[in-house]
Amino acid sequence: MPRAGLGPERVVGTAAEIADAEGLDAVTLARVAQALGVKPPSLYNHVAGRDGLVRGIALLAAAELAVVLREAAIGRSGPDALQATAQAYRSYVLEHPGRYAATAPAPQPGDDELAAAGAAVLDVLRGVLRAWELEGDDEIHALRAFRSAVHGYATLEAAGGFGIKVDLDASFTRLIAALAAGLQVDHA
Template identity: 50%
Template sequence: MPRAGLSPRLVAEEAARLVDDQGLDALSLAAVAKRFGVAVPSLYKHVDGLAALRREVALLGAAELGDRLRTAATGRAGPDALRAVAAAYRRYAHAHPGRYAALQRAPGADDHEARRVSAVPVEVLTAVLAGFGIGGGQAVHAVRTLRSALHGFVDLETRGGFGLPESVDETYELLVEGFVLAVQNWPGTASARVGTEQDSEGERQGRH
């Protein structure tokens, strides 16, 4: 690509492709410049160093993941929405492992743009969990738990952490179904209170 065709967006997109191909640790200004066929100083017109380039890759990944999750959730609610979002999350991590890795670190408190973009996937998850009656402070805990479950699985999977022959796809489906059951009975929600009341009634009847 000719030097005159460079732009901050094109540099970020090429850096994202590089980390997907070679891993996040392979990202450098020299590596990106080589892919464009230009000298490293040419990139400084479009990106303010390696840290800024990493940030742009993370923002690109967060925006893309947010779009994938939102599309998956559209028109669905409850368990169907959660299943669709979980599947989209895993597909994105598989398709773009480098940029997925880049978006895992929370942005700095003063980086308002990065915080806004990085919040989009979380906002989708929050909306999905709201369909189970989970809101307020419990929503934070539920979203953290869901993210931990999904990320933990795909991180182990992409690192080759599952060596036994049983289907990894089936394991992921079981993970998601287990989480569906968990959020249907999340502490503090109406469904959990009903379940607790039913258990208490059963215990009282058993004593008579």
């Protein structure tokens, strides 16, 4: 019988906190059970093992990221919207590195719920990219470029990968401005 007050949301929420504080690799059934004051087997009433924990974290993070990006994009367009959503994305990665790490892999085939959560993030980014009138493969290339640029910069920053004492915010702003300039597609 499931323990009172212990449900999937609480289990995944605790796992997400551990991931952010200690890294995604620290998320184990034993570690989450310890944090919740229960025995590891009792977690199986709420999640499908470690994979279920990581999947739950990915769902949570994708939902949070979609909200953060949507809020950043509201009332903006073009390069301003791109810059604002990129900054919001970067901030999310820096504030929630473990949760974000769970979103890196593409969903498994048939995992419609996780695919929909990821699609919500992409839908916000597609809205931001509308200013460039991109279609088909051009839009996909732009989405990949955006995600790669922001992911790469933010994960390097979170890992302490920038040792040269030059303003990180200025470097990031320049990166996104260069990305915006590169999104122009010749429709001739």
